[in-house]
Amino acid sequence: QQQVKQSPQSLIVQKGGISIINCAYENTAFDYFPWYQQFPGKGPALLIAIRPDVSEKKEGRFTISFNKSAKQFSLHIMDSQPGDSATYFCAASTGSARQLTFGSGTQLTVLP
């Protein structure tokens, strides 16, 4: 069963545009929601994260919006750049080891 559903599977955006990736979760025990960025040949790296008591978090050009009642959260990349081209994963964690459940990933391509 997929506890975190991510869309779209792929996204093409022009340089300077806004990239939006959406995720929805089912397990109400999740209490931490990070986004990871993965470049080809590399492991994923933490990009930004949010807790459910906050509706929005912004770090530079990256913003997470969180809707607890709808059990949805999204990543917005403002002024998208070709260097942002990567695969993005949303995730959610719970448990003593903070084990993460990942979404299926979104391959973002930013055209120059």
Next chain:
Amino acid sequence: DVKVTQSSRYLVKRTGEKVFLECVQDMDHENMFWYRQDPGLGLRLIYFSYDVKMKEKGDIPEGYSVSREKKERFSLILESASTNQTSMYLCASSFQGSDYGYTFGSGTRLTVV
């Protein structure tokens, strides 16, 4: 530079072979994890460990086992490799009880023929 090191970048094994994937971290992290990454499926948790000699099943443990004899090392074992275990395997580590995020290795691309 802190890191998670996976012993092999690429590995080709035959069906039925016993396969060992090794992972070492130098950050004194308590937690270690093994995920497999497949297109369209994201990262799926196989096993994790929160202490030496302790292990917990993840979402897809069938066909795998793990070993953690030392804090810095976490091994994934495929007892009898099958073609459906062809995948990218990612190791990660983190501090106990923290949300500082995982540190991932670069992955091992395993092909079972």
